[in-house]
Amino acid sequence: MAGRRVVITGMEVLAPGGIGVKDFWGLLSAGRTATRGITFFDPSPFRSRVAAEADFDPWAHGLGPQEIRRMDRAAQFAVVAARQAIADSGLDLGSVAPHRTGVAIGTAVGATTGLDREYRVVSDGGRLDLVDHGYAVPHLYDYFVPSSFAAEVAWSSGAEGPVAVVSTGCTSGLDAVGHATGLIRDGSADVMIAGATDAPISPITVACFDAIKATTPRNDDPEHASRPFDRTRNGFVLGEGAAVFVLEEREAARRRGAHLYAEIAGFASRCNAFHMTGLRPDGREMAEAIRAALDEARTNPDEIDYVNAHGSGTKQNDRHETAAFKRSLGEHARRTPVSSIKSMVGHSLGAIGSIEIAASVLAMENNVVPPTANLHEPDPECDLDYVPLTARDQRTDAVLTVGSGFGGFQSAMVLTRPDRDRA
Incomplete structure (x- = not known):
């Protein structure tokens, strides 16, 4: 099986x-x-x-x-x-x-x-x-x-x-x-x-x-x-x-004729074994989790249409994530819309990862990328496309959603349309 x-x-x-x-x-x-x-x-x-x-x-x-x-x-x-x-x-x-x-x-x-x-x-x-x-x-x-x-x-x-x-x-x-x-x-x-x-x-x-x-x-x-x-x-x-x-x-x-929202195509988790609350600025551990999830999903970085970021609103996390996306997705990171729904619903700690999975699925269902609210003055060190203020219409077939947690935990999941050919 x-x-x-x-x-x-x-x-x-x-x-x-x-x-x-x-x-x-x-x-x-x-x-x-x-x-x-x-x-x-x-x-x-x-x-x-x-x-x-x-x-x-x-x-x-x-x-x-x-x-x-x-x-x-x-x-x-x-x-x-x-x-x-x-x-x-x-x-x-x-x-x-x-x-x-x-x-x-x-x-x-x-x-x-x-x-x-x-x-x-x-x-x-x-x-x-x-x-x-x-x-x-x-x-x-x-x-x-x-x-x-x-x-x-x-x-x-x-x-x-x-x-x-x-x-x-x-x-x-x-x-x-x-x-x-x-x-x-x-x-x-x-x-x-x-x-x-x-x-x-x-x-x-x-x-x-x-x-x-x-x-x-x-x-x-x-x-x-x-x-x-x-x-x-x-x-x-x-x-x-x-x-x-x-x-x-x-x-x-x-x-049984069920409606298939999405396939969970890839998942991986890593730990930085570094600090209870701190993050290395290079984003290496999150990048490794992303690469492993992409490998399991048989998905190339340039096939990701949207990244649902952890985006907590703390300086070290936002910079860490930006580095991780660049490290794992390469040049495609600069062409990929990224957003954080925590700007709208806050950070519900352990629950937010599942709430963000739901947001990722709905982005695919509706071909709409949700925005990052309240993003008026982008941090120069966070120089990717963070979809400020307004949702964006976009065909979305594969979504990467990530999480970062105290203790050094870094997780990544790839969600795709259920009829996608993985051969």
Whole structure:
């Protein structure tokens, strides 16, 4: 079974400014931003007080009171997105042996929102050194183990095959889908429900990024605070959300008449083994991941029509990526449109890789390259075509999407039209 081709047949996105695929793509294609001042808690003590919050109502999306009580916000995202992705795929999971259906969910920070909230409860707002666990939510253990996210999705869908959480920082969303693709290719599963979720907008997360000055202090203009590749950028905007996909073996999906969004043609990951948060300026490790993904996809650099960048809006990342694209794509890098959707939906940590896969798929579906919002003054060191401000009509048959994460993780995925000849 080795070498089976894997396609996306269903997907759902829960993102800031776009709950559902249609609204998500509407936001991106219009170049609108969903960044705003933090409303989930009082942000006044913090240096950075902006975020990209999702207008998500669990009741409106069919979750019952017990599910809402049991699940952290990020788990709620994952379950709702998985249910909608399965519905979108048209796949009757009852027709697939349960042990041939698996789940792979990525997350960087797990149940941060729930843990933060419950600590405030059991410590009486931080006043007690010896906390009283009797005041905690009954399912607190599930918040401590991120594997509960994948378990919730598996229970919801009846999947009894390989089930795992992938947590590799900000590349988790790419890596979870890459892991799921590998399981179908090698015959360990026929269907995988894969994606990522994170809901990190909480005081503890904001404090952590404040401490290392990674997030922007542009609090007076939250709508334009996220500005990747711009000379005036000064940090990323924290976000939240989820994207989940149904992956199937291509020929089986064709036989049942499924809509094939895209093929996951190549995936690779590397680590720089260099620094917890730092990046070498030459982009070598990301370039190696890109080359390996292109090789697996049997795709030449000059066949890439669009690059969906990590584009976090930090100076070292944007320069590192620019160098990596030049190193891996050669002269074609200068002719290839590149953009960062984090300029519009913020950086949802582990979830963003999957959200960016969805954006890449929709770019192919619609032959439109989404823009980099807020890019008015390009950094001279970032001298590629970053599609500023306005979406661009362009035939797109192959997309490269990349991610970069704390710990030195660098991941790359090549998505192509499902009918592409790879011979």
